Amino acid sequence: MSARINPSILSADFVNFERDFNSISNADLIHVDVMDNHFVPNLTFGLPMVARMQQITPKPLDIHLMIESPDRWAPGYAEAGAFSVTFHAEAAESPVKLARTLRSIGARAGLAIKPGTAIDSYLEVLAEFDQILVMTVEPGFGGQSLIEDTLSKVAAVRRKVDAEKLDVWLQVDGGIDETNIERVANLGADTFVAGSAVFKAEDRQAQIDNLRSLAASGIAHRH
Template identity: 35%
Template sequence: MLAADFLNLKDEIEMINNSEADWLHLDVMDGVFVPNISFGFPILEAVSKVCTKPLDAHFMIVHPERYIEQTARLGTMMMNVHYEACTHLHRTIQEIHAAGMKAGVTLNPATPVCVLEDIIRDVDMVLLMSVNPGFGGQKFIENTIRKVERLRKMISEAETHTLIEVDGGVQAETAPRLVKAGVDVLVSGSYVFKSTDPCSTIQALKKL
């Protein structure tokens, strides 16, 4: 949603509702953990009232554990927190699950997937950032492909059903390669919302 037209946000959400998109990805930024500020709970609450798709809330903030209950009250499906922002990650995952949501963990580009070896069975999804978090429209970081492959191997060896999600620079050229490497969920912002036909763009991504 970060790439949407915020002056016409209701229309943008309706487009998503009418598209083949599975989820709506929400990037919450605080200007501390990442060098940008996006939107907070007043916007999230408004969106939750009109969006018919499950909400995938990605918190790029310090102390995300403070907002678990508030996020759950919106009917959020997935709460995604950064490994780098959580001192007590296992406890945070437990609290997200206790609040009735699925728990996702996000890794920045420079954070190796091996840090999740002792927790991979407890998380529902791992989000790999394929750009440095904070701004949309950035160039895809090529190492992400190899990182996906390493994470897919870890998940297979752990015999768990953890999903792999990738966010950043997902478009016509990178998306097929990511799917081939083992990605389950593609997050695409600018490529979709800046398209002349967003619904057709989403449909093309769905066919991969």
């Protein structure tokens, strides 16, 4: 199993996306946080901007929808060519049905869980998703510190994925940096969203390589 590093462009320069995308060209995917100022208290960008991003980078886009009514809006991102579309369990009316719709369009379907949301009821339907995103901070703002209590959910998802031999990526998002990525990987994550940890680095590509190496070490030493 390899480690994937998906820099979050929430930490990028919003008027220089093309330049900033080029500065992270060794990333596995580009993580795009779509916020509607309703589900979370912040506003970023919507479908037209995401469609344009798709045109200026060869990298696959990993869309994270922090929005209300994803059942209505998420399919549009899949239709625009997004590689992966993740929506929130707390906002979706019918998570499994929406995941199946996204997959039928051709995107990977992801389910995101906020720090205060229990994972148990979703463990039984993991196979319906291509990715589970355990939020390790409250969604809505970049630059936050990782919430330790969320890591038990990472371990729980990993146990279920391994026990059933599922092809499900386990993503973490929030406060991930070089001080904790190896430990979080060791607990079960394989896909890592890093925002400020990447974009604040003087050499972003070197930092991505460093994070990937640390995560790979954590994965290699799992028990």
